Amino acid sequence: MTQPENDSTPNRGIYLLPNLLTTAGLFSGFYAVVSSMNGHFVSAAVAIFIAMIFDGLDGRVARITNTQSEFGAEYDSMADMVSFGIAPGLVAYNWALSGMGKFGWLAAFVFVAAAALRLARFNTQVGVADKRYFQGLASPAAAGVIASIVWVGSEYQLSGHDYGLVMGIVTIITGLLMVSNFRYNSFKEVDWKGKVNFLVVLFIVLVFVVVASSPAELLMAIFILYALSGPVTTIRSVKRLRLEHVVGDDHDADFDNDKK
Secondary structure, eight states: OOOOTTOOOOOOOOOHHHHHHHHHHHHHHHHHHHHHHTTOHHHHHHHHHHHHHHHHHHHHHHHHTTOOOHHHHHHHHHHHHIIIIIHHHHHHIIIIITTSTHHHHHHHHHHHHHHHHHHHHHHHTTTTSOTTEEESOOHHHHHHHHHHHHHHHHHTTOOGGGGHHHHHHHHHHHHHHHTSOOEEEOOTTSOTTSOOOHHHHHHHHHHHHHHHHSHHHHHHHHHHHHHHHHHHHHHHHOSSOOHHHHSOSSSOOOOGGGOO
16 A cells, blocks of 8 residues: 655654764764874874864755754764764873873863863853854863864974873863853854855955965964863853852753843
């Protein structure tokens, strides 16, 4: 018996294009881990940044093509955990922390655990939190801090083990920033479809030229400054800094009532 054309049985398949991009991001994160295990730290760092590109594309492609799904959202979250949690933690460990004993692997674990908590908190706040800001440092940005430092160190042929203590402290602080209540600009209020002055386009071209000439150094500067912007933005937005503005439960701290 043939099935009627107006049958409302849901389609149990998955959308190919957005999930293909998510898989590419997952592959990049896995490749970063393997590369760091083989001592190819520049390739590992670059792979993490490539994963960021795919992570930025899959959601936008899903919205443009109207192919959003619960499966896609969950798959993207799992891929992010690998690419921006496990991969940066292991890359940092293999580059600088493996010779630090318990402190080394605990520092890497703090970052990985913080990434997991950050992603879980983000998933529970979708549609509730203020879209203008991220609560805590986003996991891709945190991964960018670690990856850019490893990239610069490798480019300048620095031995990460000589800076194990410093790298461990940076890894821990970056992880804690992910689970903090510090507010980070999400740049979602920027009108990407609007018209801009010709000078803006020229400035963008110059930025690409600078990035192409010194990508590692520039990316490190950008991600470190962005990581530091959260505490600065939070302190400037409240009259008196309290504990709930720094760390707390899964609800946003009440910034609005504490503005200057």
